[in-house]
Amino acid sequence: MDILNNLALGFSVAGLPENLLYCFLGALAGTLVGVLPGVGPTATIAMLLPATFSLPAEGAVIMLAGIYYGAQYGGSTTAILLNLPGEASAVVTAIDGNQMARQGRGGVALAIAAIGSFIAGTFATVLIALLAEPLTSVALLFGPWEYFSLLVMGLVAAVVLSHGSVIKAITMVVLGLLLGLAGTDIYTGLPRFTFGIPQLREGFDFVAFSVGIFGIAEILRNLESPEGRQNGVARISSLIPSRKDFRETAMPIMRGTLIGSFLGILPGGGATLSSFASYAVEKQVSRHPEEFGTGAIAGVAGPESANNAGSQVSFIPMLTLGIPSNPVMALVIGAMIMQGIVPGPNVATDRPELFWGIIASMWIGNLMLILLNLPLVGLWVRLLKVPYFVLFPGIVIFSTVGIYSINQNAYDLVAISAFGVLGYVLYKLAFEPAPLILGFILGPMLEEHLRRAMLISQGDVMSFVERPISATLLGFSILLLVLISVPTLRRRREVIFTEEE
Amino acid sequence: MLRFIGVRRPRMAAVSIAVRISLAEVGRSAVREKIQNKVGGLLFVFVGLSVCIYSYFTLRIGTALQMGPGYLPFVLGILLTALGAAIASRKGNGGGASTEKVAWRALIFICLAPITFVVFIESLGLILATAISCLVACWASPDISPGKRFLLTVGLSVFCLFVFSYGLNISVPLFGTRFSPEMIGL
Numbered sequence: 001m002d003i004l005n006n007l008a009l010g011f012s013v014a015g016l017p018e019n020l021l022y023c024f025l026g027a028l029a030g031t032l033v034g035v036l037p038g039v040g041p042t043a044t045i046a047m048l049l050p051a052t053f054s055l056p057a058e059g060a061v062i063m064l065a066g067i068y069y070g071a072q073y074g075g076s077t078t079a080i081l082l083n084l085p086g087e088a089s090a091v092v093t094a095i096d097g098n099q100m101a102r103q104g105r106g107g108v109a110l111a112i113a114a115i116g117s118f119i120a121g122t123f124a125t126v127l128i129a130l131l132a133e134p135l136t137s138v139a140l141l142f143g144p145w146e147y148f149s150l151l152v153m154g155l156v157a158a159v160v161l162s163h164g165s166v167i168k169a170i171t172m173v174v175l176g177l178l179l180g181l182a183g184t185d186i187y188t189g190l191p192r193f194t195f196g197i198p199q200l201r202e203g204f205d206f207v208a209f210s211v212g213i214f215g216i217a218e219i220l221r222n223l224e225s226p227e228g229r230q231n232g233v234a235r236i237s238s239l240i241p242s243r244k245d246f247r248e249t250a251m252p253i254m255r256g257t258l259i260g261s262f263l264g265i266l267p268g269g270g271a272t273l274s275s276f277a278s279y280a281v282e283k284q285v286s287r288h289p290e291e292f293g294t295g296a297i298a299g300v301a302g303p304e305s306a307n308n309a310g311s312q313v314s315f316i317p318m319l320t321l322g323i324p325s326n327p328v329m330a331l332v333i334g335a336m337i338m339q340g341i342v343p344g345p346n347v348a349t350d351r352p353e354l355f356w357g358i359i360a361s362m363w364i365g366n367l368m369l370i371l372l373n374l375p376l377v378g379l380w381v382r383l384l385k386v387p388y389f390v391l392f393p394g395i396v397i398f399s400t401v402g403i404y405s406i407n408q409n410a411y412d413l414v415a416i417s418a419f420g421v422l423g424y425v426l427y428k429l430a431f432e433p434a435p436l437i438l439g440f441i442l443g444p445m446l447e448e449h450l451r452r453a454m455l456i457s458q459g460d461v462m463s464f465v466e467r468p469i470s471a472t473l474l475g476f477s478i479l480l481l482v483l484i485s486v487p488t489l490r491r492r493r494e495v496i497f498t499e500e501e
Numbered sequence: 502m503l504r505f506i507g508v509r510r511p512r513m514a515a516v517s518i519a520v521r522i523s524l525a526e527v528g529r530s531a532v533r534e535k536i537q538n539k540v541g542g543l544l545f546v547f548v549g550l551s552v553c554i555y556s557y558f559t560l561r562i563g564t565a566l567q568m569g570p571g572y573l574p575f576v577l578g579i580l581l582t583a584l585g586a587a588i589a590s591r592k593g594n595g596g597g598a599s600t601e602k603v604a605w606r607a608l609i610f611i612c613l614a615p616i617t618f619v620v621f622i623e624s625l626g627l628i629l630a631t632a633i634s635c636l637v638a639c640w641a642s643p644d645i646s647p648g649k650r651f652l653l654t655v656g657l658s659v660f661c662l663f664v665f666s667y668g669l670n671i672s673v674p675l676f677g678t679r680f681s682p683e684m685i686g687l
Contacts, residue, residue, distance in 0.1 A: 051664070054671075165588075167588055168541070171581065174581045175548070175581060177577055178578070187570070188570050190561075192556075192560060192574065216612070220604050223606075224603075224604040388642075389642045392611075392641070392642070393638040393653055394660075396634075396635075398664075400614065400615045401627070401631060401661050401673075404673065405671035410619040413616065420612055430541070431541060450568075454565060459565045459567075461565070
């Protein structure tokens, strides 16, 4: 039983006191940003990246992972009690969760959300453990053709699964690729797009890029309108669900877990998409669809399980192939590269303690989150009283000092401001930042594999379709692009994303 | 754009709200989106063309077999120009984000904060550079009174000192060259 041995190794690493501490810190930070609206996990992880630089690799990734799935728990708390989704993935939870809270069943909704998340998290942990090894061995067969095609598929999926205009999402991917290519050319050593500035030879700093595009732009958006926070927390009654509640939520939790596990693996998927899909499914299969929107417990249980499963399972393509499926994973890859680890199939064989330690820490983190969230609900809700004007200077200063401390490079700080302005301009023009950052991360990889493939196959473009895995991946990308051009499907996609707005 | 939904009032029941939106409003947001498309599209046409010109004149393009450093940038530049042109020629259909207000004040002061930090870090050191940069950042919001600004500045500077200097042990001097013994006449 290899898996059991591997999991035992993982738990022995994750169970080390310092790793337990990092896991706890990550889960705590995640809950915090999940609760606070206007501060998302992407911006938080970008902000904390510099701080993880001095930690050991295991601790750093365990903590960053904790932030991501912790945010899913925290986001549901405020969604249910205040009708204020702290996190995008909790938007659907607020629909029925807040209705339940108004009927005095807020405690039950919170408990079900936490239990559903825990079950989904456990399932996702097992799934990652089961899939990791087969996927890793497949990945070892990959040549530059397969990698190129896989990267193309990842980018196409990011476009398909982004919100709003498809052509704008493609534009963002292309711009991201271009920004990613700046710096020294790996084959000739010539500088590109550096404009004679020696500090730009290593390309735009990844952390400064993401802090600017996500963190600073987010602050600018939030400062557009003067502060207005709802208060009026629904009172929390009993936390313990009745037997009827358990019966009604068992199936939605299972369905949500499966939906999240499936969508999480897809590039471009993850927590948000999973929770919306799950809500739609629950409404379809329910015997009382009219109850949805008035406090149906299935409308809380399904999406909450789905978003947790989705957020955890999205680690699979990152850990096994080194391909990020969403911006958060892109940041985690950035953190690993800063630690000197190149994400990809070799991580599982070269650094098993890191690989399995991360997987085991997710389950431990989920356990911690239940303990953190349910008894301490009152404390988290009180946090909402922290006004935004205390938060935003803190975010700016913390990112500034953090980024300066990595390289002590003045250009990185100019880059934060420049990318912040870029992010804000793009928001104003209704372009999305997520495909941009994926393009930025994947750009250099894409170019390297493309050029290597063309060199080996002597400039033969057909080599991409002659190799079966590569051809399948490319075929799948084309299929995806065709599908979103089909009018009925496009309309459906638009409906889903209008719901999100 | 979902990621940032945070502070805006949640609009869960947007499906029903969307139905209720008056025709006038749809018309207005269609115009807004048309402007967004025009400006955004032309911006990318400009960026795409500049990238093409830059890579053509400063980098070796090469061939598909022997790709030079300029090959992919050149191709992507053409692609970006084409996409920009396509976006610019589109009509609006009533989606898109709000463009009415631009947070000019926030834009100026938030972006100035990291730059002030860089300007002062060498000469004044971590503590004072953090404090000055924080003061600048606080100016971004009109909600912050001078008293609060002072408290925030002190609080955040102390916080950063503890986290970065004592917690993470970064190698940025607390006091800059301005305070070196020679400079203050010792």
